[in-house]
Amino acid sequence: MIVDERMLDYILSLDRDESPLVRTIEQEAVRDYVPIIRKESRNLLKVLLKIKKPGAVLEVGTAIGFSAVLMAECLTGDSHITTIEKYEKRIPIARRNFQRAGMEEKITLLEGDAAEVMKGLDGPYDFIFMDAAKGQYIRFLPEVLRLLAPGGLLVSDNVLQDGDVVESRYAVVRRNRTIHSRMREYLWTLKHMDGLETMVLPIGDGMTVSVKE
Template sequence: MNNDRLATYLKSLESPERSFLEQVEREALESYVPIIRKETQSFLKVMLEITRPMRILEVGTAVGFSALLMSEYMPEGAHITTIEKYEKRIPIARENFRKAGKDDVITLIEGDAMEVLKSLDGPYDLIFMDAAKGQYPHYLPEVLRLLAPGGVLMSDNVLQDGNLIESRFAVERRDRTIHSRMREYLYTLKHHKNLETSILPLGDGVALSVKKNEERR
């Protein structure tokens, strides 16, 4: 099967988003700002329709594209809290939220994700992890503390363009730390007593985890 041709075909089936969202996506791609891929966007929208989360936490705002996307598909009355520390992107995200008329339903918190996570109170129904990949294992304990029983953790970019299946010695030296940490993260998700996890070769890899209810453990 030609995966590139298949991906192109599947992308061709997508319907256009609200014009402002399309603009934010286009500007991000032109500026080489990493945002979620089309196929991941589609999957996230379906998850929002299935889970109907009222409290959403996003770790990694960038320029605000994924938060804006979620705000279009989340239930009425829901709220998104999103975390970003990169100073150059924060004002762009805030302006995008304002222009979209979403700054009343999206709260952007500036700062290091680990410190911010420690300061938050849960529970959150959906947590979308799209931050520094090498930090995922460090964030996980706080993320699980904040995730509601039955809540969903969606972790993006977990397969590193396929490099994750390679030996650490086969990847570039500069990527070896991230490589080992992501392998550690996925192993933990799959073997954690409080989680049920599926890892999907979607986009650059998505790990979908559900926090088990106490009575189901």
């Protein structure tokens, strides 16, 4: 059975409220047109984090730190999040949000292009959340897989998002209505890679969960 919009509204209405700070950051992201993880995808992320209980988390694509704070709230003990962002305007806002959350110790923000930054990391990470520029996931994959611990989870967001940009004027972006061509390549690669088991989930605009054997 296909989940239609009314059913999705009902499912989301069952959710408990998120923390006041998470709600505030969400409102600020919406106000400033900052893309953040969709509500229905957040649930999966939270459940996976609570099952996996990762010691080390890596996020590719911080934006203003919404998902990093959300994830940090799911972690216990000494676990730590490293998150990477290259957009200079968003970095100070993310840092401020980590301060507001009292999580400057728990979350480390690394600045720069993720492909370059990851080359300087050793890992291993038990949990990697991929949520940067959709056309670049395939470029990030070799480093991401190097950094992922055996038994580690790779969660990738927005993998079924509408396709390539065919027209872009100011804030109006028109995309063709098939899955992004680089994302098709990414999905195919995940599905056919030895030592990786991947499930594609039609949640939000698509998520994958991969486990490294």
